[in-house]
Amino acid sequence: MIEVKDLRKVFDNGFEALKKVNFTIENGDLVCLLGPSGCGKTTILNLIAGLLDPTEGNIINDGVTMVDKHPKDRDIGFVFQNYALYPHMTVLENVMFPLRVGEKKIPKEEAEKIARKFMELTSIEELENKKPGTMSGGQQQRVAITRALVQNPNILLLDEPLSNLDARLRLKIREEIRRLVKEVGITTIFVTHDQEEALSISDKIVLMDEGVIQQHDDPQNLYLEPKNLFVAKFIGNPVINILPIEVSNGKIISDAFSFDVKNLVDTRFKETLTEGKYLLGVRPEDVLVSKDSTTFTANVESVELIGRERILNFAIGATNSKSIVSIDEEVYEGDTISCDFNYPRVFIFKETGERVY
Ligand SMILES: Nc1ncnc2c1ncn2[C@@H]1O[C@H](COP(=O)(O)OP(=O)(O)OP(=O)(O)O)[C@@H](O)[C@H]1O
Ligand SMILES: [Mg+2]
Incomplete structure (x- = not known):
């Protein structure tokens, strides 16, 4: 279980991006962080991943405090909006990369075996020898997700992973992501500003505005029982x-x-x-x-x-x-x-x- 407790973030310029945010995520759940641009979604992911330090508050994973751990020791896979693959490496090399660096480095043959297993799961086996520059956005994002999963992390963080893809591909890959994370059983936080995307793939949704949680609920409750005007207007298309x-x-x-x-x-x-x-x-x-x-x-x-x-x-x-x-x-x-x-x-x-x- 991930517990986010009284999490507050004030940036150096004095801007308060998060105002005492509290929520918990059950193990194995796929939770969407949803909200308009600038509401603090990426800030929360960065705090969980350790790319930012909180001003106040705590993040606890299965009883263990995360905030003072080094990002490397947090056991987290992170997928960004813009793929962030290594352009000079092939797909296989990209996917293997996390297994071939740092203290937990494993031998090449073994790393290849694990990489291939995950590439099969995300249906990118045929792309093995391609370089990122020669692939479509959807293919690159599949590679990025595979590279995040290959380390067998405890938590998977996805920051608007589909926003660079065309509408049809987005529908397809979001279904694939749901199937994949459920198959692997990994706790996943998926950031999006697209309410329909969030409603369609989440177990639970955390809907935010201006650094404050507006409602943390099942997708269906967000629609049927909005807690306030903001939620009612944000969820549903055409708008209420x-x-x-x-x-x-x-x-x-x-x-x-x-x-x-x-x-x-x-x-x-x-x-x-x-x-x-x-x-x-x-x-x-x-x-x-x-x-x-x-x-x-x-x-x-x-x-x-x-x-x-x-x-x-x-x-x-x-x-x-x-x-x-x-x-x-x-x-x-x-x-x-x-x-x-x-x-x-x-x-x-x-x-x-x-x-x-
Ligand atoms: N380093 C920083 N210094 C000052 N303000 C920042 C910094 N990083 C982010 N912010 C501000 O904090 C707020 C939250 O930013 P964040 O990136 O978390 O938003 P977001 O919900 O991910 O938005 P988007 O959907 O556009 O990605 C924004 O108003 C942003 O301008
Ligand atoms: Mg963001």
């Missing part, structure tokens, strides 16, 4: 609709609709919905379009077809909004639609971002 509302006299009122608070079937938070201003969050798939709906009508400004679904763009009052409907719903640009919300699946946030329903 956020509508300004006011709660007054048992009604939820906006510039386009009004409905009874009673419509919110889930009674858990009802009493906390005191009168005042809030933000209503509705995912595009929870804006239901039908003939006999009552909540509001809207004029469809544009329609995007994405495979089996259509994304409808329209205004709810003054707010640009989206609905996602099946291709079977024959809705076109210029149509007037009647809409309802899928009430149990709406969220209500305070204007400060805290979720109250």
Whole structure:
């Protein structure tokens, strides 16, 4: 188990990149560190790997403190965004390299054998004699991952390993990475700013913003039960609709609709919905379009077809909004639609971002 405790990082220029970050990772889990550019993802990886020293806090792996260990003694494999292969070496030499240096150096034949075993696992055997400059980005990244695994590290750190690859290859290699790390059973931290990538491969996601963890959860919970407005907006594509509302006299009122608070079937938070201003969050798939709906009508400004679904763009009052409907719903640009919300699946946030329903 990796325990990150009260981890804080202030850089020399005084910038606080991490503000007391706490999380734990179970052995063998694949965890994504997710968040927008600059939120501190790489800083966390660098602290775990020992490439940076923390200002405060601790990192403990299976009960052993890591922060005062030399990077070499931390038993970590690190894969960077830009492959970082040795250009003058062949693939086999690149993969063997970690086994042929330092105190734990092993004989050449043995190193070759281990390297070949892992190259088979990542399907790069045929590339054995190639040099990095002659290979595609996807091939180079496979080599980099193989080189990280060959030392049999305790932890694998991957910093946006797919961001230089085209969209189709990214899908393919992310599936391969998941299969591979599960096969090897290695604890893996995968950094990405792509929410869809994180949702698709993770056991758990740590979602960060500005050096603070916003939610550490199962992928599904991040989507279904966002803790705050930031999480709701960061997870999901198309992005969630956020509508300004006011709660007054048992009604939820906006510039386009009004409905009874009673419509919110889930009674858990009802009493906390005191009168005042809030933000209503509705995912595009929870804006239901039908003939006999009552909540509001809207004029469809544009329609995007994405495979089996259509994304409808329209205004709810003054707010640009989206609905996602099946291709079977024959809705076109210029149509007037009647809409309802899928009430149990709406969220209500305070204007400060805290979720109250
Ligand atoms: N050596 C440094 N000195 C000062 N500030 C730094 C230093 N390194 C990083 N930062 C700042 O710390 C913050 C976190 O950086 P970090 O590289 O961890 O972000 P990130 O989440 O990995 O972003 P990206 O998705 O762009 O890679 C950023 O605002 C960055 O500008
Ligand atoms: Mg980064």
